[in-house]
Amino acid sequence: MFKAGDLVQPKKGGPKMEVLDVQGDEVICAPSNILSGETVTLKASEVTLYKEDGDFGVC
Numbered sequence: 001m002f003k004a005g006d007l008v009q010p011k012k013g014g015p016k017m018e019v020l021d022v023q024g025d026e027v028i029c030a031p032s033n034i035l036s037g038e039t040v041t042l043k044a045s046e047v048t049l050y051k052e053d054g055d056f057g058v059c
């Protein structure tokens with residue numbers, strides 16, 4: 001499962017996000033490219049750990 005500080009990415013594609021908190025089956029994230037303090041809540045089943053392959057993040 002995920003924990004605060006993990007980098008994740010939606011399985012359907014999207015920006016790299018940092019996990020801020022995990023509440024049950026929900027993951028509260030902040031997109032790493034937005035500095036406004038905006039958060040996004042996603043189901044844990046909708047995201048995967050972020051990894052980089054060359055210059056690009058891939059799921």
